[in-house]
Amino acid sequence: AQSVTQPDIHITVSEGASLELRCNYSYGATPYLFWYVQSPGQGLQLLLKYFSGDTLVQGIKGFEAEFKRSQSSFNLRKPSVHWSDAAEYFCAVGQGGGADGLTFGKGTHLIIQP
Amino acid sequence: EADIYQTPRYLVIGTGKKITLECSQTMGHDKMYWYQQDPGMELHLIHYSYGVNSTEKGDLSSESTVSRIRTEHFPLTLESARPSHTSQYLCASRERTEAFFGQGTRLTVV
Numbered sequence: 001a002q003s004v005t006q007p008d009i010h011i012t013v014s015e016g017a018s019l020e021l022r023c024n025y026s027y028g029a030t031p032y033l034f035w036y037v038q039s040p041g042q043g044l045q046l047l048l049k050y051f052s053g054d055t056l057v058q059g060i061k062g063f064e065a066e067f068k069r070s071q072s073s074f075n076l077r078k079p080s081v082h083w084s085d086a087a088e089y090f091c092a093v094g095q096g097g098g099a100d101g102l103t104f105g106k107g108t109h110l111i112i113q114p
Numbered sequence: 115e116a117d118i119y120q121t122p123r124y125l126v127i128g129t130g131k132k133i134t135l136e137c138s139q140t141m142g143h144d145k146m147y148w149y150q151q152d153p154g155m156e157l158h159l160i161h162y163s164y165g166v167n168s169t170e171k172g173d174l175s176s177e178s179t180v181s182r183i184r185t186e187h188f189p190l191t192l193e194s195a196r197p198s199h200t201s202q203y204l205c206a207s208r209e210r211t212e213a214f215f216g217q218g219t220r221l222t223v224v
Binding site: 044 | 120147149154155156157158159162172173204206211212213214215216217218220
C-alpha cells in the first residue's frame with residue numbers, strides 16, 4: 001500500500017528566509033507526486049506535481065520540489081517565504097490513471113514569523 | 115480557478131438528522147472523490163466514483179453514502195447524523211494528472 005510521511009508537524013520560518021518541507025513516500029512503482037496548500041477553512045490548492053521527466057519541478061507562488069527516487073523523497077522548497085505562505089501543506093501520492101484517489105501525508109503547518 | 119463547488123460551507127445540525135452535502139463540478143471529469151479531514155489531520159478517502167452510476171468505498175470506513183446520477187453531481191448523504199460525524203468533508207474531481215478540490219463543508223453534529 002502506498003503511504004506518505006511528512007516528518008514535521010509544525011515549522012516556523014522567518015519572513016524572507018528559505019523554506020524546505022520534507023516528504024517521503026512509499027510506493028511500488030513510479031509515483032505521481034503532489035504538493036497541496038490549504039489555508040484555514042479552505043479547500044486544497046495544487047502547488048505542483050511530478051509524474052515524469054525533469055525531477056525538479058516548478059510550481060505556483062515561487063515553490064519548487066525535487067523528486068529523488070533513491071531517497072523516496074519529494075521535498076518542497078521556496079527561497080524566500082512571505083507572510084501569506086502561512087498555511088497547511090500536504091504532500092500526496094497517487095496512481096496516474098487510477099480512480100482510487102490520492103494518499104495524503106498528515107500535513108505540515110507552516111508558521112511565518114515577522 | 116477550479117470549477118468545483120460544495121454546499122453548504124458550514125453546517126451545524128442535531129443528532130439523528132438526515133443531511134446531504136452537495137458537490138458539483140463543471141469540468142466534465144468522470145472521476146470524483148469525497149475525503150474526510152479531521153482538524154489538523156490528513157485527508158482520508160471515503161468514497162469515489164469512476165463515472166455515472168459508479169460508486170466505490172474508499173480507504174476509510176464511513177457511514178455515509180453517495181450517488182452519481184449525473185457526471186457533474188456527487189452528493190454525500192448521512193441518514194442519521196451523530197457527533198462522531200463532525201469533521202470537514204472535501205470533494206474533488208480528477209483529470210489524469212491533477213485533482214481539483216472544492217472548498218469543503220465543515221460539519222458539526224451536536
